Amino acid sequence: MKNDGEPALITLEHGSGGALSSELVEKHIYPRFSNPAYPELTDATRFDISGELCMTTDSYTVDPIRFPGSDIGRLAIFGTCNDLAVAGARPKYLSVGLILEEGFPLADLDAVLDSMRRAAGEAQVSVVTGDTKVVPKGKGGGIYINTAGIGEHVAGSKLAPGAIRPGDSIIVSGPVGAHGIAVMAAREGLSVGSDIQSDCAFLFPACHALMALGAELRFMRDATRGGVAAVVGEAASAAGVGVELTEESFPIDGAVRTVAEILGLYPLEIANEGVFIAVVSEAETERALEILHGTREAAQAALVGTVTSEHPGTVVLETEIGGRRILDLPRGLLLPRIC
Amino acid sequence: MKNDGEPALITLEHGSGGALSSELVEKHIYPRFSNPAYPELTDATRFDISGELCMTTDSYTVDPIRFPGSDIGRLAIFGTCNDLAVAGARPKYLSVGLILEEGFPLADLDAVLDSMRRAAGEAQVSVVTGDTKVVPKGKGGGIYINTAGIGEHVAGSKLAPGAIRPGDSIIVSGPVGAHGIAVMAAREGLSVGSDIQSDCAFLFPACHALMALGAELRFMRDATRGGVAAVVGEAASAAGVGVELTEESFPIDGAVRTVAEILGLYPLEIANEGVFIAVVSEAETERALEILHGTREAAQAALVGTVTSEHPGTVVLETEIGGRRILDLPRGLLLPRIC
Numbered sequence: 168m169k170n171d172g173e174p175a176l177i178t179l180e181h182g183s184g185g186a187l188s189s190e191l192v193e194k195h196i197y198p199r200f201s202n203p204a205y206p207e208l209t210d211a212t213r214f215d216i217s218g219e220l221c222m223t224t225d226s227y228t229v230d231p232i233r234f235p236g237s238d239i240g241r242l243a244i245f246g247t248c249n250d251l252a253v254a255g256a257r258p259k260y261l262s263v264g265l266i267l268e269e270g271f272p273l274a275d276l277d278a279v280l281d282s283m284r285r286a287a288g289e290a291q292v293s294v295v296t297g298d299t300k301v302v303p304k305g306k307g308g309g310i311y312i313n314t315a316g317i318g319e320h321v322a323g324s325k326l327a328p329g330a331i332r333p334g335d336s337i338i339v340s341g342p343v344g345a346h347g348i349a350v351m352a353a354r355e356g357l358s359v360g361s362d363i364q365s366d367c368a369f370l371f372p373a374c375h376a377l378m379a380l381g382a383e384l385r386f387m388r389d390a391t392r393g394g395v396a397a398v399v400g401e402a403a404s405a406a407g408v409g410v411e412l413t414e415e416s417f418p419i420d421g422a423v424r425t426v427a428e429i430l431g432l433y434p435l436e437i438a439n440e441g442v443f444i445a446v447v448s449e450a451e452t453e454r455a456l457e458i459l460h461g462t463r464e465a466a467q468a469a470l471v472g473t474v475t476s477e478h479p480g481t482v483v484l485e486t487e488i489g490g491r492r493i494l495d496l497p498r499g500l501l502l503p504r505i506c
Numbered sequence: 507m508k509n510d511g512e513p514a515l516i517t518l519e520h521g522s523g524g525a526l527s528s529e530l531v532e533k534h535i536y537p538r539f540s541n542p543a544y545p546e547l548t549d550a551t552r553f554d555i556s557g558e559l560c561m562t563t564d565s566y567t568v569d570p571i572r573f574p575g576s577d578i579g580r581l582a583i584f585g586t587c588n589d590l591a592v593a594g595a596r597p598k599y600l601s602v603g604l605i606l607e608e609g610f611p612l613a614d615l616d617a618v619l620d621s622m623r624r625a626a627g628e629a630q631v632s633v634v635t636g637d638t639k640v641v642p643k644g645k646g647g648g649i650y651i652n653t654a655g656i657g658e659h660v661a662g663s664k665l666a667p668g669a670i671r672p673g674d675s676i677i678v679s680g681p682v683g684a685h686g687i688a689v690m691a692a693r694e695g696l697s698v699g700s701d702i703q704s705d706c707a708f709l710f711p712a713c714h715a716l717m718a719l720g721a722e723l724r725f726m727r728d729a730t731r732g733g734v735a736a737v738v739g740e741a742a743s744a745a746g747v748g749v750e751l752t753e754e755s756f757p758i759d760g761a762v763r764t765v766a767e768i769l770g771l772y773p774l775e776i777a778n779e780g781v782f783i784a785v786v787s788e789a790e791t792e793r794a795l796e797i798l799h800g801t802r803e804a805a806q807a808a809l810v811g812t813v814t815s816e817h818p819g820t821v822v823l824e825t826e827i828g829g830r831r832i833l834d835l836p837r838g839l840l841l842p843r844i845c
Contacts, residue, residue, distance in 0.1 A: 179840050179842045180837070180838060180840065182731070182842060183731060183732060183836060183840070183841065183842075184730065184731025184732025184733070184736050184777065184836065185731075185732045185735075185736055185775070185835050185836030185837055185838075186834065186835040186836065186837045187837070188731070188732065188736075189736075189740065189835060210562055210589045210592075210593065210727070211560040211561065211562035211589045211590050211592070211593035211595060211655075211657070212560065212561055212562070213558055213559065213560050213593070213595075213659055214558070214559055214561070215557070215558050215559070216555075216556070216559055217555070217556030217557065218554070218556065219552055219553070219554050220552065220553055220554075220555055220656075221550040221551065221552050222550065222551055222553070222599055222601055222634055222635050222654075222656060223549055223550035223551070223601065223635050224601035224602070224603045224635055224636060224637050224652070224654055225603065225637045226603040226604075226605050226637055226639045226652060227639075228605065228639050228641050228645075250549045250550045251550050253549075253550075254549065254550035254552070256550060256552075260561055262561055262562065262563035262654045263563070264563045264564065264565040264603070264652040264654070265565075266565050266567060266605070266650055266652075269842075295561055296561050296562050296563055297563060298563050298564045298565055298652075300565045300566075300567050300650075301842065302567050302647055302650075302842065302843060303842050303843070305644060306567075306646065306647040306843075307645065307646065307647070308641055308645040308646070311605055311639075311641075311650070313563070313565060313603040313605075313637075313652035313654075315561075315563055315601045315603070315652075315654030316550075317559075317561060317656065318550070320552055388549070391523065392521070392522060392523025392524075392527070393522060393523025393524045393527065394523075396524075397523045397524055397527075397528075401528065436524070438523065495525065496524050496525035496528060497522060497523065497524030497525065498519070498524055498525045498526070499519060499524075501518050501519065501522070502522065503518045503521060503522075503608075503640065503641065503642050504641060504642070504645075
């Protein structure tokens with residue numbers, strides 16, 4: 168027990184809907200997320216908005232909850248904002264659903280909530296509603312977070328795989344693989360790789376800058392689980408086009424490359440949390456790179472491939488040693504709780 | 507392995523973001539939720555809507571996932587819709603976040619998704635976006651579901667605790683306690699109570715009918731975790747008014763009453779999933795009851811108390827044996843995973 172009589176660990180009673188549930192939200196949650204515009208974090212919160220909206224959701228189960236460069240709270244805010252950003256929307260409103268495991272330290276919850284509050288401030292989004300459940304010990308992972316997000320669609324075009332055309336360019340916004348390696352190194356307590364920082368970042372500014380291309384910007388997607396391989400593979404499949412990627416053109420941090428090799432992981436299949444793929448017209452490729460290089464989040468953006476009418480649905484990789492191979496959707500990857 | 511080579515149980519690879527993740531959503535999820543208006547269940551889905559919106563979220567962790575009268579899928583659709591309905595909004599769009607535990611049977615997932623699809627159809631809401639995570643065995647509860655919801659605010663008034671006035675009437679929409687008892691009986695394998703059905707229901711039609719009262723309808727809230735005691739207690743506290751409730755005026759099913767007594771539970775503290783509290787002006791109380799009695803979901807609605815300027819923040823209960831006691835927010839309730 169802490170001095171004020173409040174338990175130091177989450178108990179089942181915190182999830183009962185009774186007095187302790189009320190205390191939890193009033194002492195720990197409301198003070199962090201209420202603001203003049205949304206003073207009451209009620210069960211259902213009202214706001215005025217109009218036009219074309221986007222809605223998205225993601226759950227976050229990352230283990231450990233803190234890792235170099237980020238934590239589950241920051242990830243839960245930025246990750247959901249990024250899903251909106253790559254869809255062409257400005258993130259506006261978030262809901263937060265917490266699933267806490269009995270025994271989870273309240274101090275850790277406070278730290279996660281603080282991180283969420285800071286990240287929401289950086290992203291200029293309002294957390295407007297939430298829910299907290301407590302599950303018995305052994306039925307959870309400490310803390311799982313779901314965030315759903317609403318954004319205003321601000322892109323001038325549809326940004327769907329269907330807009331992708333042969334001849335288009337594939338751009339990656341930054342070095343790949345750091346997030347997954349940072350989480351793995353932290354989880355396994357590896358000394359090698361312990362200085363690698365997650366790439367976790369808020370991608371709306373870079374995505375928004377790129378929307379200046381109008382319809383010449385075809386498609387964007389953040390390269391989270393399954394990495395670049397999954398995102399490009401799914402886009403090629405949905406668009407019915409082929410893609411040619413050049414392995415050596417991908418920016419990869421040297422330490423990430425080394426640790427990935429040690430762990431037997433392939434950087435193009437590793438989850439990122441601050442990297443996106445953009446498909447742009449051939450004509451606007453240079454301009455796209457210039458725009459991205461002028462942003463903080465995509466200063467190392469690189470052209471990594473082209474779209475072709477050949478081998479529809481298939482991604483072919485020109486490897487660093489000069490060979491060509493099919494880059495399939497990742498199979499057998501067992502990196503659970505990476506995001 | 508099933509005949510088509512697909513595993514019969516959820517594996518970590520289903521959550522990897524790779525090929526098996528794609529198969530999971532394409533075979534099991536998209537076919538159930540895609541519709542002509544929202545053919546692509548993308549990471550972020552666009553829709554046109556304007557005016558005053560409401561947003562809400564809830565996670566569902568109920569154990570067992572099937573119980574008499576409902577299941578976790580139906581609960582996850584209706585529960586979130588109900589949070590919108592009592593806030594005065596017509597539910598429109600839902601997101602679905604699944605947290606599956608390694609080893610969860612795919613057949614059970616299919617059954618839950620079927621139930622969600624049916625419930626969404628009944629509620630006339632569209633599931634427009636989703637996410638699936640898989641956590642290792644021993645780190646989950648089979649299936650946890652988060653749904654977030656967007657609704658159009660259609661009530662003519664604000665429907666906040668601040669609108670509650672001394673003299674107002676407290677109405678309960680139906681018999682209390684059935685959901686919690688049904689889940690407990692199913693979980694513990696009790697023979698007594700095994701025929702009690704959860705009250706799980708879609709409350710928008712009844713809430714919408716009541717909105718005909720305009721500003722004479724002050725406030726509504728569904729009586730979920732913590733039951734009527736928590737909802738009325740929190741409303742009294744937020745409104746700065748006192749409430750007098752009459753115990754014998756609450757409709758309670760005889761079997762629910764019996765099993766609650768056996769289990770040492772108090773019906774006014776038990777979670778419901780198809781019961782709401784409405785606060786209406788004294789003048790419109792009869793009309794409110796007439797309106798509710800004309801609906802399927804609230805045919806047994808009853809006047810159960812009044813608002814007073816005395817003892818602000820406190821709910822006083824006139825008990826069936828004629829005494830008076832304070833009805834506090836529930837404490838020490840240990841009914842985990844009831845919703």
